[in-house]
Amino acid sequence: MPGTIHFKLCNNQGNDLTVAVSDLYGETYRLVFQGPMNSGECIDVEIYADSSGRGKAYWEAYSGPNRRQDNINDGDTFNLG
Numbered sequence: 738m739p740g741t742i743h744f745k746l747c748n749n750q751g752n753d754l755t756v757a758v759s760d761l762y763g764e765t766y767r768l769v770f771q772g773p774m775n776s777g778e779c780i781d782v783e784i785y786a787d788s789s790g791r792g793k794a795y796w797e798a799y800s801g802p803n804r805r806q807d808n809i810n811d812g813d814t815f816n817l818g
Contacts, residue, residue, distance in 0.1 A: 740785070740786040740790070741784065742786045742791070742809060742811040744784075744792075744811070744813040745780065745782070746758060746796060746816075747778070747815070747816050747817070748775065748776055748798075748817050750776060750801055752776055754776075754800065754801045755773050756770065756774045756799075758770040758780075758782055759794065760792065760794055761794060761795055761805070762784065762785035762793070763787075770782055786811075791809055793806065794809060796817065801817060801818070
């Protein structure tokens with residue numbers, strides 16, 4: 738079983754959004770968060786780490802930005818947009 742890493746995802750948009758975050762470990766897409774995020778709010782996300790200790794995630798904000806992020810390190814912070 739792979740290890741895990743943790744990062745923060747922050748809503749830097751000017752409005753509240755509904756967000757879905759998926760872990761992209763190997764060929765598997767695993768939903769790790771789905772719900773509302775207030776403008777300015779940050780959430781903690783846990784994903785699997787690959788053999789180099791990094792992770793990949795994809796987030797989709799309904800009526801907002803979508804993004805794939807590779808090479809996530811434990812403790813990183815990202816914005817939706």
